Amino acid sequence: MSGLALDFRLAEPADAAALGGFMARNFVAAYGHCSTPENIQAAIHEHYGEAAQLRQIQDPSRWNLIALHGDQWVGHAQIKSGGDVPDGVTARPAIELSRFYVDTAFHGRSIAQAMMEMVKSRARELGARSIFLSVWQEQPQAIRFYTKEGFTIAGTLVFVVGNDPKDDWLMVHTLD
Numbered sequence: 001m002s003g004l005a006l007d008f009r010l011a012e013p014a015d016a017a018a019l020g021g022f023m024a025r026n027f028v029a030a031y032g033h034c035s036t037p038e039n040i041q042a043a044i045h046e047h048y049g050e051a052a053q054l055r056q057i058q059d060p061s062r063w064n065l066i067a068l069h070g071d072q073w074v075g076h077a078q079i080k081s082g083g084d085v086p087d088g089v090t091a092r093p094a095i096e097l098s099r100f101y102v103d104t105a106f107h108g109r110s111i112a113q114a115m116m117e118m119v120k121s122r123a124r125e126l127g128a129r130s131i132f133l134s135v136w137q138e139q140p141q142a143i144r145f146y147t148k149e150g151f152t153i154a155g156t157l158v159f160v161v162g163n164d165p166k167d168d169w170l171m172v173h174t175l176d
């Protein structure tokens with residue numbers, strides 16, 4: 001289905017708890033099976049706890065976008081600039097797409113495509129020549145989406161869930 005009415009806005013400090021709730025729910029839906037319950041809880045606390053979310057919203061190197069359908073939050077993307085860039089990323093300067101989630105109930109409804117347009121536009125505004133990201137090698141839906149959006153695999157990375165290292169792909173999209 002397409003044509004869903006969408007609005008976008010940047011996250012504010014008052015959104016920290018709600019953003020953490022959105023991310024925890026959707027992280028469990030997408031990745032809850034990938035490790036032990038203890039590791040999943042540790043990852044949620046580390047990345048999506050209210051304090052962690054507040055730090056990220058207030059971090060000037062991060063851009064936190066929320067997609068809404070009416071009052072309902074349906075997506076969240078985060079860009080991080082100025083951090084380390086992996087070796088496989090040759091078009092520089094590069095920015096990291098550090099988070100990209102659509103609410104599970106809204107997959108397949110073109111929200112991801114609209115949100116990615118916003119991400120690419122912001123990356124260009126920031127002067128980036130490429131966007132890179134890390135995606136779990138066992139997440140075919142996301143890999144398929146990123147491939148359709150012009151990202152290609154440029155290496156491997158490790159993402160640690162609690163204390164459980166996971167093999168990720170490094171994917172890169174060149175903007176020019």
Ligand SMILES: CC(C)(COP(=O)(O)OP(=O)(O)OC[C@H]1O[C@@H](n2cnc3c(N)ncnc32)[C@H](O)[C@@H]1OP(=O)(O)O)[C@@H](O)C(=O)NCCC(=O)NCCS
Pocket residue numbers: 030099100101102103106107108109110111112133134135136139140141142144145148
């Ligand atoms: C990644 C994400 C934003 C893409 O949004 P989406 O709405 O699913 O995107 P699309 O509708 O274009 O679907 C992507 C592709 O996956 C396919 N797909 C759907 N369900 C799938 C499944 N269970 N397994 C494999 N592929 C699947 C779709 O058919 C589509 O491919 P197609 O266009 O060739 O038919 C969304 O899936 C998501 O939020 N996933 C969970 C969070 C996540 O993993 N984010 C990335 C972290 S790096």
